[in-house]
Amino acid sequence: AQKITQTQPGMFVQEKEAVTLDCTYDTSDPSYGLFWYKQPSSGEMIFLIYQGSYDQQNATEGRYSLNFQKARKSANLVISASQLGDSAMYFCAMREGGSGGGADGLTFGKGTHLIIQP
Amino acid sequence: DTAVSQTPKYLVTQMGNDKSIKCEQNLGHDTMYWYKQDSKKFLKIMFSYNNKELIINETVPNRFSPKSPDKAHLNLHINSLELGDSAVYFCASSQAFPGTGVGNTIYFGEGSWLTVV
Numbered sequence: 001a002q003k004i005t006q007t008q009p010g011m012f013v014q015e016k017e018a019v020t021l022d023c024t025y026d027t028s029d030p031s032y033g034l035f036w037y038k039q040p041s042s043g044e045m046i047f048l049i050y051q052g053s054y055d056q057q058n059a060t061e062g063r064y065s066l067n068f069q070k071a072r073k074s075a076n077l078v079i080s081a082s083q084l085g086d087s088a089m090y091f092c093a094m095r096e097g098g099s100g101g102g103a104d105g106l107t108f109g110k111g112t113h114l115i116i117q118p
Numbered sequence: 119d120t121a122v123s124q125t126p127k128y129l130v131t132q133m134g135n136d137k138s139i140k141c142e143q144n145l146g147h148d149t150m151y152w153y154k155q156d157s158k159k160f161l162k163i164m165f166s167y168n169n170k171e172l173i174i175n176e177t178v179p180n181r182f183s184p185k186s187p188d189k190a191h192l193n194l195h196i197n198s199l200e201l202g203d204s205a206v207y208f209c210a211s212s213q214a215f216p217g218t219g220v221g222n223t224i225y226f227g228e229g230s231w232l233t234v235v
Contacts, residue, residue, distance in 0.1 A: 031218050032218050033218035033219060033220070033222060035223065035224070037226075039159075042228075043228065043229045043231070044226065044227075044228045044229060045208060045210075045226035045229070046226075047223055047224070047225060047226075050220045050223055052218065052219055052220065089159060091161065093161075095218045095222060095224075096218065097217070097218050105151055105153075105163040105224065106161075106163065106224055108160070108161040108162070110158070110159070110160055111159050111160075
């Protein structure tokens with residue numbers, strides 16, 4: 001079973017609109033971290049935002065916020081006031097505590113290709 | 119200054135050759151990783167090292183051998199390259215180990231595009 005599911009392979013959004021990128025995860029570990037990364041066409045992986053499983057509040061970083069619904073195992077990324085430069089692949093990822101304490105790095109979803117239209 | 123840097127960025131080579139990708143991080147992190155991104159953009163961990171010790175070795179062919187001379191460097195050597203090895207290889211690092219907190223955020227290099235012909 002997939003641990004990270006991103007159900008939107010691609011999205012087209014008008015500039016200045018808000019965007020929600022979906023991410024659901026699957027884990028039985030009480031300790032985990034959720035991460036979002038952006039990969040523009042140039043290829044680098046850019047860390048955007050983090051949410052810990054014990055965090056009470058949703059994470060925010062500038063125009064990025066994470067809509068964390070723990071009971072639903074959902075960690076959607078919200079981008080407010082989208083810009084042309086937001087066009088990129090977006091990956092949701094999870095790091096579980098487990099017996100290794102997070103030693104096994106990140107598990108990634110398949111990504112969402114976001115295109116912002118003028 | 120680039121935090122995680124890897125060289126070369128592009129590499130085109132013939133089947134059967136041996137090649138290396140070098141990685142260096144100047145973040146003072148203890149843990150380094152190699153990830154592979156396939157043609158469908160799927161990212162998967164290959165190896166992780168903590169303080170020069172191998173922690174994870176996923177089901178990667180033994181033609182792939184990581185080497186960590188010190189905790190700031192993690193190189194990837196690939197023997198007898200095959201067509202299926204064509205991918206983007208990302209080096210990455212994180213500060214804390216182990217754990218799932220924000221201190222464990224993994225920072226990636228710019229990627230090395232390997233094409234085997």
